[in-house]
Amino acid sequence: xxxxxxxxxxxxxxxxxxxxxxxxxxxxxxxxxxxxxxxxxxxxxxxxxxxxxxxxxxxxxxxxxxxxxxxxxxxxxxxxxxxxxxxxxxxxxxxxxxxxxxxxxxxxxxxxxx
Amino acid sequence: xxxxxxxxxxxxxxxxxxxxxxxxxxxxxxxxxxxxxxxxxxxxxxxxxxxxxxxxxxxxxxxxxxxxxxxxxxxxxxxxxxxxxxxxxxxxxxxxxxxxxxxxxxxxxxxxx
Numbered sequence: 572x573x574x575x576x577x578x579x580x581x582x583x584x585x586x587x588x589x590x591x592x593x594x595x596x597x598x599x600x601x602x603x604x605x606x607x608x609x610x611x612x613x614x615x616x617x618x619x620x621x622x623x624x625x626x627x628x629x630x631x632x633x634x635x636x637x638x639x640x641x642x643x644x645x646x647x648x649x650x651x652x653x654x655x656x657x658x659x660x661x662x663x664x665x666x667x668x669x670x671x672x673x674x675x676x677x678x679x680x681x682x683x684x685x
Numbered sequence: 686x687x688x689x690x691x692x693x694x695x696x697x698x699x700x701x702x703x704x705x706x707x708x709x710x711x712x713x714x715x716x717x718x719x720x721x722x723x724x725x726x727x728x729x730x731x732x733x734x735x736x737x738x739x740x741x742x743x744x745x746x747x748x749x750x751x752x753x754x755x756x757x758x759x760x761x762x763x764x765x766x767x768x769x770x771x772x773x774x775x776x777x778x779x780x781x782x783x784x785x786x787x788x789x790x791x792x793x794x795x796x797x798x
């Protein structure tokens with residue numbers, strides 16, 4: 572059973588601070604890693620994708636991947652109240668017969684306090 | 686480019702009935718995945734179809750089934766509905782199978798009474 576673990580939160584940060592969201596995964600062979608944001612009552616939307624070790628930056632968002640530690644994180648700089656949402660970590664791993672399957676964590680709820 | 690379209694958006698059914706949900710992927714996408722989302726369990730994988738073939742299946746009972754058509758549109762069916770099937774059902778499409786970014790539709794909210 573491939574597992575993706577996230578702290579459920581809620582994680583509260585003041586406006587303008589850095590929010591740090593963490594995710595660990597069980598399948599060492601995992602190849603693709605994604606962060607999705609989901610507002611209450613809405614569907615998930617992609618924030619970042621990362622495929623190799625290191626950091627990937629996109630605006631205020633930075634994804635960090637460490638395959639040796641089976642760990643992926645998302646940093647949100649200059650957090651805004653509009654960033655308040657649930658953040659889902661998703662990991663794609665080989666599932667056999669030439670197929671890959673995406674597994675989601677249960678999400679971390681972030682609250683940015685004005 | 687149009688996004689992933691799911692219909693209907695809302696459904697109310699009673700126990701024992703069956704339901705069919707529809708998903709039209711982004712144009713050119715050949716992979717469609719289905720998920721069930723509930724407050725307690727998060728996003729749970731139902732199944733994935735690629736080029737009309739089921740490639741992966743999650744741990745759900747046989748009452749949950751799906752199919753994909755030659756135009757990549759997909760349907761999922763739930764027979765003999767139970768109260769616990771009340772959930773948000775999400776469809777996601779990707780260009781190819783498995784490792785690519787998945788783009789989600791708005792979902793179908795199913796309530797079983």
